[in-house]
Amino acid sequence: MSTTTEPAAPPTDGTTRSTTGSTAGSTADASTDPSLATPPRLSLRTWADRAAAGLPAGVRGPAVDPRGLRTGVVHLGLGAFTRAHQAVCTEDAAAATGDDRWGVHGVTQRSARVAEQLAPQDGLYGVLMLGQDGAGAETASLRVVGSLREVSFPGRDTARVLAALAAPTTHVVTLTVTEKGYRRRPDGTPDVTDPDLAADLAALVDELDAPASRPLDDAPAARSPLGMLLRGLARSRRADAGPLTVVSCDNLSDNGHVLGGLVHAALTSPPVAGRAGADALAAWVATHVRFPSTMVDRIVPATTPAHRNRAAALLGLRDEGLVVAEPFLQWVVEDDFAGPRPAWEQAGATLTHDVAPYERAKLRVLNASHSALAYAGALRGHATIAEAVADPDLHALVRALVDEDVLPTLVAPDGMDLPAYRDEVLARFANPATGHTTVQVGMDGSQKLPQRLLGTVADRLAAGAVPAASAAVLAAWVRWVRATSAGTAVVAGRAVPLDDPLAPVLAEALTGPEEGLADRVLGLRQVVPPALAGDDRLRDALRAALAALPDRR
Numbered sequence: 001m002s003t004t005t006e007p008a009a010p011p012t013d014g015t016t017r018s019t020t021g022s023t024a025g026s027t028a029d030a031s032t033d034p035s036l037a038t039p040p041r042l043s044l045r046t047w048a049d050r051a052a053a054g055l056p057a058g059v060r061g062p063a064v065d066p067r068g069l070r071t072g073v074v075h076l077g078l079g080a081f082t083r084a085h086q087a088v089c090t091e092d093a094a095a096a097t098g099d100d101r102w103g104v105h106g107v108t109q110r111s112a113r114v115a116e117q118l119a120p121q122d123g124l125y126g127v128l129m130l131g132q133d134g135a136g137a138e139t140a141s142l143r144v145v146g147s148l149r150e151v152s153f154p155g156r157d158t159a160r161v162l163a164a165l166a167a168p169t170t171h172v173v174t175l176t177v178t179e180k181g182y183r184r185r186p187d188g189t190p191d192v193t194d195p196d197l198a199a200d201l202a203a204l205v206d207e208l209d210a211p212a213s214r215p216l217d218d219a220p221a222a223r224s225p226l227g228m229l230l231r232g233l234a235r236s237r238r239a240d241a242g243p244l245t246v247v248s249c250d251n252l253s254d255n256g257h258v259l260g261g262l263v264h265a266a267l268t269s270p271p272v273a274g275r276a277g278a279d280a281l282a283a284w285v286a287t288h289v290r291f292p293s294t295m296v297d298r299i300v301p302a303t304t305p306a307h308r309n310r311a312a313a314l315l316g317l318r319d320e321g322l323v324v325a326e327p328f329l330q331w332v333v334e335d336d337f338a339g340p341r342p343a344w345e346q347a348g349a350t351l352t353h354d355v356a357p358y359e360r361a362k363l364r365v366l367n368a369s370h371s372a373l374a375y376a377g378a379l380r381g382h383a384t385i386a387e388a389v390a391d392p393d394l395h396a397l398v399r400a401l402v403d404e405d406v407l408p409t410l411v412a413p414d415g416m417d418l419p420a421y422r423d424e425v426l427a428r429f430a431n432p433a434t435g436h437t438t439v440q441v442g443m444d445g446s447q448k449l450p451q452r453l454l455g456t457v458a459d460r461l462a463a464g465a466v467p468a469a470s471a472a473v474l475a476a477w478v479r480w481v482r483a484t485s486a487g488t489a490v491v492a493g494r495a496v497p498l499d500d501p502l503a504p505v506l507a508e509a510l511t512g513p514e515e516g517l518a519d520r521v522l523g524l525r526q527v528v529p530p531a532l533a534g535d536d537r538l539r540d541a542l543r544a545a546l547a548a549l550p551d552r553r
């Protein structure tokens with residue numbers, strides 16, 4: 001298995017002095033002028049000035065000149081993760097090959113915030129890498145990334161996004177829109193009752209019905225990732241723009257095939273199926289579009305003001321688009337592309353014909369342990385994953401989860417040493433530098449646990465074993481839902497509310513008397529598949545786990 005650990009970078013200048021593009025003002029440098037309260041904003045111009053003045057150790061610039069990149073990738077879901085993962089690999093691939101076709105057009109989803117952070121910076125942002133050296137001392141380095149060449153917000157820029165999706169120069173669409181962003185029902189079909197997806201499907205039908213001569217520039221704002229993608233595919237077909245590959249980079253089991261299935265189902269069922277052009281679009285997608293699966297791995301916590309201050313001290317520039325990451329980075333991509341792609345394998349990615357064993361190992365070992373530490377840790381008041389994994393009881397819980405429940409369900413990919421992988425994951429969790437919080441990892445449990453935990457549970461039950469540690473993790477989630485719903489969850493001195501798209505359903509089902517609680521958990525049909533809901537062994541194990549972990553008051 002090929003993984004990358006980004007080195008603390010030598011100081012290099014990847015850019016040349018720019019005279020265009022920046023809305024940032026002064027080029028004065030706060031790191032040398034203490035009279036300046038705030039350093040100037042990162043942009044092509046200020047970065048070039050900074051680099052020309054000499055960069056401190058541990059700071060490096062874009063691997064390619066951003067101004068020379070054309071847009072070939074559209075990314076839906078411009079959150080923190082893609083900026084620290086795919087955008088980095090895409091830039092490194094361009095640097096390794098000299099291929100300038102792979103600038104990225106990043107599209108935010110629900111808010112304009114990230115677009116507004118990045119536009120004044122000409123798309124530049126830093127990745128602050130926080131790790132530990134062999135002696136446990138904290139290491140920090142910063143890399144400015146330049147592969148993000150355009151940013152859009154659908155609420156304002158839908159016509160621009162649809163045009164980008166349908167441009168003949170766009171060969172790849174990537175996504176990181178969270179588990180809930182897929183609007184997927186438990187049976188795998190798209191939730192067409194979701195108001196955002198329904199609005200997009202109505203717009204799609206209208207656009208499919210429109211005569212070819214009708215300009216589509218006044219198209220209503222796209223409201224869901226799936227709807228935006230479908231509308232972009234319709235435009236792409238209409239423009240005869242050539243083949244397209246859509247790469248899901250979310251923590252979903254079988255992510256590419258899940259997304260391809262949602263696209264197919266949306267085009268072949270009401271309200272779209274049967275409309276003029278729908279069948280032709282479905283046939284065009286089947287021929288011209290691929291949906292490879294991927295396994296993505298890098299711990300990227302939400303950026304805090306403290307991170308920004310730290311980066312500003314290193315860089316001498318203020319970076320509102322900063323992201324934070326551990327040094328580790330891994331990407332395994334199914335080699336199933338409809339057309340050209342960045343040479344990601346030259347940036348450390350593994351291109352393979354079978355991603356499933358990698359994806360399964362990562363979701364079941366890393367992500368399931370992460371969720372275990374998040375719920376059990378937050379219940380004990382641990383603010384960070386690093387604090388939680390240092391708690392001997394929780395360390396033991398994770399070891400039991402992985403050793404007794406997860407590892408027997410895995411086939412090691414590519415000769416991988418699974419116990420060594422477990423140990424490496426636990427060591428990464430123990431890195432306190434990133435400050436990844438239990439509350440962040442614990443959000444959206446209803447969407448995450450089916451991906452991370454319930455597959456293990458199903459496999460162990462099928463093998464005749466009772467997954468007691470998995471039941472303990474499920475119990476910790478239930479206690480967390482009850483505490484956050486009741487307003488009694490306090491972490492780092494702050495009350496934490498329930499953050500989950502199914503919050504009302506969860507609060508209704510999981511609060512109330514202890515009597516029958518395990519039945520109510522297993523009766524959550526949006527979370528627990530029917531085959532598990534009726535399993536008495538799981539019910540008994542969950543009852544025992546709930547009895548061992550009373551409500552926190």
Ligand SMILES: NC(=O)c1ccc[n+]([C@@H]2O[C@H](COP(=O)([O-])OP(=O)(O)OC[C@H]3O[C@@H](n4cnc5c(N)ncnc54)[C@H](O)[C@@H]3O)[C@@H](O)[C@H]2O)c1
Nearest residue numbers: 077078079080081109110176177178181250251298299300
């Ligand atoms: N952060 C990590 O460590 C990490 C690592 C591996 C994979 N991932 C994957 O990337 C995803 C995003 O992580 P991030 O760190 O960028 O998070 P983030 O909060 O920074 O960004 C989330 C993105 O998803 C969009 N989004 C959120 N809810 C949505 C919804 N209901 N509908 C449509 N779009 C929605 C947001 O607008 C934003 O663009 C994760 O959910 C996971 O699947 C993250």
Ligand SMILES: O=P(O)(O)OC[C@@H](O)[C@@H](O)[C@H](O)[C@H](O)CO
Nearest residue numbers: 251296297298299300367370441
């Ligand atoms: O990003 P999420 O919200 O799906 O999950 C939270 C974490 O478990 C996750 O982001 C991990 O840090 C990541 O999957 C590591 O690669």
